[in-house]
Amino acid sequence: MTDAHKTAAETALRTTGGAPPDDVDKAPIPLLEPREGIPPVVATDEALAEVVAAFAAGTGPVAVDAERASGYRYGQRAYLVQMRREGAGTALIDPVGCPDLSALGEVLSDTEWILHAATQDLPCLREIGMVPSRIFDTELAGRLAGFPRVGLGAMVESVLGYALEKGHSAVDWSTRPLPEPWLRYAALDVELLVDLRDALEKELDRQGKLEWAREEFDAIASAPPAPPRKDPWRRTSGMHKVRRRRQMAAVRELWTARDKVAQRRDVSPGKVLSDSAIIEASLALPAHVNALTALPGFGHRMGRRQLEQWQAAVDRAKALSEAELPQPGQPLQGPPPPRSWADKDPAAAARLSAARAAVSELAERLNMPQENLITPDTVRRVCWEPPGDRSGAAVAEALASYGARRWQIEQVTPLLSAALTDTPAKS
Numbered sequence: 001m002t003d004a005h006k007t008a009a010e011t012a013l014r015t016t017g018g019a020p021p022d023d024v025d026k027a028p029i030p031l032l033e034p035r036e037g038i039p040p041v042v043a044t045d046e047a048l049a050e051v052v053a054a055f056a057a058g059t060g061p062v063a064v065d066a067e068r069a070s071g072y073r074y075g076q077r078a079y080l081v082q083m084r085r086e087g088a089g090t091a092l093i094d095p096v097g098c099p100d101l102s103a104l105g106e107v108l109s110d111t112e113w114i115l116h117a118a119t120q121d122l123p124c125l126r127e128i129g130m131v132p133s134r135i136f137d138t139e140l141a142g143r144l145a146g147f148p149r150v151g152l153g154a155m156v157e158s159v160l161g162y163a164l165e166k167g168h169s170a171v172d173w174s175t176r177p178l179p180e181p182w183l184r185y186a187a188l189d190v191e192l193l194v195d196l197r198d199a200l201e202k203e204l205d206r207q208g209k210l211e212w213a214r215e216e217f218d219a220i221a222s223a224p225p226a227p228p229r230k231d232p233w234r235r236t237s238g239m240h241k242v243r244r245r246r247q248m249a250a251v252r253e254l255w256t257a258r259d260k261v262a263q264r265r266d267v268s269p270g271k272v273l274s275d276s277a278i279i280e281a282s283l284a285l286p287a288h289v290n291a292l293t294a295l296p297g298f299g300h301r302m303g304r305r306q307l308e309q310w311q312a313a314v315d316r317a318k319a320l321s322e323a324e325l326p327q328p329g330q331p332l333q334g335p336p337p338p339r340s341w342a343d344k345d346p347a348a349a350a351r352l353s354a355a356r357a358a359v360s361e362l363a364e365r366l367n368m369p370q371e372n373l374i375t376p377d378t379v380r381r382v383c384w385e386p387p388g389d390r391s392g393a394a395v396a397e398a399l400a401s402y403g404a405r406r407w408q409i410e411q412v413t414p415l416l417s418a419a420l421t422d423t424p425a426k427s
Contacts (some may be wrong), residue, residue, distance in 0.1 A: 028163035031156075034187040036089050038180065041080075043097030048104070051083075051091045056107035058088035061136065063114045063193035066121045067173040067186060071270070074262045078124040079173040084190040085111075092186060095128050096176070102129025112136055114197045116152045118220050126225065135221045138193065141200040144213050146367030156192055159199045164188055207367075212407040216372075219405055231326075238279040245325040250282035250317035252326060257313040273297070273310065281314055334377065335384035351383040354419035362415060374412045378402045382416055390420045 042048050055062065067080040081093040081101065093101065113132035115121055117139040125131070142150035149155075153164045168185040175182075204210040229235075233255035242248050255278060262269040277297025286292040289311045293299070298307060335341075341349035359379060363370040370376070381402055387394035395417045399409045 028157045028161055031162045031164055031188055031191065033184070034090055034191055038183050038187055039090050039092055041092050041094050041178065041183065043094040045098065048093065048098045048101070051088075051093065052104050052107055054088040055083065055085050055091070055104065058085035060086045061112040061114050061194060061197065062108055063190040063197075064121070064125070064130075064132075065115065065186070065189045065193070066124050068124060069172050069174040071170070071268050072172040073174050073268060074266050076124050078121075078128060080178065080186055081125070081128070081130070082186050082190045084193065086194070090187050090190060092183060096174075100129050105130040105132075109133055114138060114193045116155075116193065118217075122220070123225065132221055135217050136197050136201070137217055137220060138196050138200055140216055140220075140372075141197075141204060141213055143372050144209050144216070144368050145200060145203050145207060152189065155200075156196060159203075160192055160195055162192060164192075209366075212405075215405040215407050219403075236278055237275040241279055242282055243328075245322075245328065246317060246320070247282045247285065248326045248328070249320050249324075250285060250314050251278055253313040253317045254278045254281060254310060257309060261309075281310065282317075285314060285318060286311065335380045338380065341384075345384075348384050351386065351420055352380065354422060355379050355383050355416055358415035358419055359412060362411065366411075374399075374404060374408050375402075378404055379416070383420070386420045390417060392417045395420065 040047075042051050063082075063084040065082040066078040067082075068076050069079050070076065073079075078095045081095060082090065083093070083104075084090040093104075095101065109131075110133065112134045114136045116137070118135050118137040122132075138152070138155060139150045142155050147155065147158065149158070153166050156162050156164050165185050165188060168182045171182060173182075178186075201210065204213050231252075233252045236251055236255055239251065242251055254273070258269050258273045258278070262272045265272070274297050277295070280295045280297055281292060284291070284295055286295065289304070289307050292307055292311050292314070293302075298310065335348075336344060338349075338352060341352060356379065359370055359374060363373045366373065378399060382395065382398050387398050392413050396409045396413045399413065399416070404412075
């Protein structure tokens with residue numbers, strides 16, 4: 001039994017139930033103001049140069065956060081970047097006024113960056129020239145440590161005993177000028193990240209999971225940008241209702257037309273035309289604008305010119321030849337859906353059932369979510385096409401080929417090897 005197994009089994013585990021440590025009062029203390037007050041928003045090259053110098057002279061890790069305008073603007077660009085470092089204080093930077101932050105990224109290139117849910121912020125930070133080489137993800141640390149609630153507010157409250165304001169997370173951060181209450185909220189988001197990081201590091205070390213966390217953080221920091229999604233129109237909400245290929249073509253044409261308009265106007269696609277309206281028009285395939293107008297989502301508030309552009313998209317789909325119509329589904333990457341395994345390959349279904357049960361039991365003992373112990377997709381792939389000799393070394397090699405980290409391979413290889421060995425081979 002490893003240190004992590006022993007610690008996770010202790011009944012007095014601090015993180016169970018999300019309770020704060022003993023030295024924190026039961027009632028959280030409201031955090032209402034940043035320690036040095038709300039800093040001015042940095043929106044000029046001169047002000048940015050001062051921030052670069054201050055953060056270069058600072059010490060220790062740097063807390064970083066970014067605010068986007070999801071649901072309001074097109075894409076996921078950053079509209080505010082918040083940073084805090086010992087000796088530099090807090091900075092609020094406007095990427096609209098300062099679209100290139102590569103100089104700031106460079107002076108902090110060898111510094112550990114603390115982020116909460118790093119995979120959400122790293123893409124928009126990369127766009128403005130900020131790419132860390134080392135990170136500490138406080139959300140992921142919370143997952144590995146067994147916290148049941150890992151939002152920033154919940155973590156700050158359960159670990160440090162402070163209550164953060166939660167009211168401005170979903171506002172339109174592209175608004176200019178940004179209201180003072182929003183700026184206060186933004187500054188407070190990085191106010192305690194360093195303290196949270198330090199406390200979580202100690203907790204992970206206590207549980208014997210610190211090296212595991214470091215492997216996870218390194219994997220996130222070194223991961224390349226995600227490739228563009230193939231056929232993104234297939235993710236239109238309500239797509240399951242669309243059965244015929246010509247209707248699917250209509251979804252594709254309407255989605256593409258909407259995306260072009262949204263990009264040109266720099267607004268969220270949903271504000272141009274709702275997914276539900278796209279599905280309604282695709283199912284009905286209206287013959288003319290008047291028929292389109294009668295459908296939900298295309299009411300009297302929509303101008304004639306807009307209606308004509310949507311009808312034109314439907315007409316394009318209707319004019320396509322059979323060969324040009326999209327296929328009913330995307331080519332499968334990897335195993336089929338598990339629900340079909342019993343019919344396609346009962347032996348593989350038995351392997352998967354045994355593997356899932358073993359992984360679930362270990363995750364419970366380690367007090368962490370199953371998906372952080374090993375991704376479900378990796379388990380499915382190994383069970384669908386297991387290595388030939390089913391040995392531990394072969395299973396470990398297969399897990400590594402699917403991107404599993406060293407600590408994950410060490411933990412789950414014995415379980416998966418046993419699950420594959422104790423069930424029949426694929427016929």
